[in-house]
Amino acid sequence: MTETEGEHSGWRLVLIGTLVSAIGSGLTLPFLVVYLHSIRHMSLPLAGVVVAFSGLTGLVTGALGGILGDRLGVGRLLLGGLLVSGVATVALADARTPVSAMIVVALVGGGESVTWPALNALVATQVASANRPRAYALRFGVLNAGIGIGAIIAGSVVSLHRAASFELIYVIDGFTTLAFGVIIGFGLRRSPGFRAHSSARLEDHRISAGYREVLADRRFLGWLIVTSLFAFFGYAMIDGGWAAYATVIVGATPRIVGIGFAANTGVIVVSQMFVVKLTRRWRRSRMLAGVGVVWMLAWLMAGLADISGLTHLMADIGLVLSLGIFGFGETLLSPVAGALPNDLAPEHLRSRYNALSSTAWSVGSIAGPPIAGLMLASSIPITWVVFVFIGSAIAGIVGLRLGRILPEEVERPFLE
Template sequence: MLEQAEVDLGRRAFRLTLAGTLVSALGQGLTLPYLFVYLHDVLGAPLPVAGVVLAVASVVGLGATTLGGPLGDRAGLGRLAWIGLLVQAAGTAVLAAAPGAGVASAGVALNFIGNALVWPALNGLVAVQIPAEGRSRAYALRFGMLNAGIGVGGLLSGWIVSVREPASFHLVYGVDAATTAVFAVLILAGLRGSPGYRSAPRRAVAERGGYAVVLRDRAFVGYLAVALAFGVFGYAQLNGPWASFVTGAGGSTTQVVGFAFAANTAAIVVLQLGVERWTRPWRRSRMLVATAVIWGIAWVISAVAALPVLHGPVAAVAFVVSLAVFGLGETFYSPIGGGMPNALAPEHLRARYNALAASTWPLGGFIGPPLAGVLLGGSMPLSWVAVIAVGMAVTAVVAAVLGARLPSAVERPAV
């Protein structure tokens, strides 16, 4: 009876976490496309300076992720999420009120620190709120909810934000800060006493350990390699280089880029739960292979769209389709991106496992864009697509090999 009561408490906490995710995602969607524009066009930071601000903030965020692992294991994942949301809200509020680029830089750093604490903490919370057989759907549902909120926020921002009206930027960043603070209040008020909010009772010293123990887990290190490859050849190329390719070598417009990202979000929201239900019995390594193959196909479609013979409306449609296909790949990855680290993690090291998994995102962001810059800036921009498509093919092979190293209970999840 007590066990069932704890399960019910965890499910209620998860529903509250979903509600907070949707509210905060609406605010993030208002501001997500505009940070670089805000720093440069509104606050007057030269483009190189704006780039340095984001790079430094990424480094600081990576450090925060590393520190957040031990903090989450000691204090509890719910507490870590609450602290991270408060820091993130404070950083966004500083951005909203910033009179210039100097103050805004501090806000960006705080925002990145908070986000670096929140993301792995929320991933870990799902694993303690939901029984094993329901986690795949839970991760997929949270990812779909996140994208739905960001998509709606992005549509609203198109009606609100204008470079000619700096106050519009202060408004959307203020709303973003407020929605993040609301999520923090929901965590503090609604999750106290729920599974994962506080750390488990202290275990024997022999059962505890730091990152050295985590990195001795060969299956997890193999997963980190695949996740980093997804960052380098996937997400890091999506966030910036792809748009540059479309408007440069692809000869298309920023409007096409906007439609393509809308198609990406729509594909995730519409397909996520159906894909999760269909693939629930699949091996986890097969899900990783499918993600890599689908993303490779998306990049090939972009390459075909950029061919001179297709310039015009047909090319524009192909570019939009390519990001919709990328979104389909994301629906395969989302249950695994959150589920794999938690399936491998022992309870007392759960936050550290999630922190290392989350660190592949900024690391991919460091490696991927400079690689893209060299290829896109050369005499053969199409070589960029060739490299990242081949990178996805190699990632698929590595993911297949990883399947042989995963424990059977992890490779074949409970359904």
């Protein structure tokens, strides 16, 4: 097998593993706060704190993972992260107390905090720079196709009155993650990026600079601020607040939650590659501003679903539309979020750049779930919608200003 054929084979295996794991993730993604609150009988604020432990762990393990990835290879790091998060997800099915849930969620977060940056770095080693936005968009589409399939299944089988239904989906999710690990461990062990880059092993004086060199890159620091804002006002609120808002405040059923996430992923799968082609020559900072605008519309639709006097059907439609609109914003964000850190990173620090980008994501996700829980448990839960609406606007504005410091070849990578 030639080197090129090996790279193509490795890339295909990444997509297959992504799909398998994503189906399992889709089973559980909408339901962690609901599971802790409705099945394990924790208050919404406490459930939010438990979920935040995932981000807290990620702050430590993400930075450590960046060092290990540059020294050992991002493929090896990815394999370890998948094994840890897979076993911990299975254990989550039997987490019955706040303490046990915190421990298990922390382990899941630790595994995921090294998995995602390692996977992004692994893709970057297999795909030429010019093709990276399309590659990240394609993987994001496959990821969401799997999540959508899982969400539809979960919405059909999960019941708030049957704890066993929640326990089952966490076991399945864990085993699909472990299956991805098997694919990586056996299928990509000879692929580019699985082991450390030769220059990374030989140039010890450059490696020793480590995170000091990364943090001296003011362009990358600007990106870290932007990604933290989008993580906090976007994904952290979807994962930690939207399902609770839909079920506890609006009164939707788990089936509607599953349909909502299926709509979200469906929009991404259908429109992702079209959006990449349409925005090919757009400035990346304008794409980030577009994310903020679209997410504002998504949160506005979610707020309208709680207007008094609406029928259940109209409220359900509003909730589903909110996640569908949110998904369109994700199609603008995904090509930028995957490619930009790798376009800024020198080869010998690629894992650290991706690790810090993931750590910034963790910072955003730590405070999100507890704040969502507190606001939704207050006497005026609609303040949560107002809060995330304004926050999305701020994230979009900061993303637009990032274009002032990005190099032209990174801001407009396809400019001829």
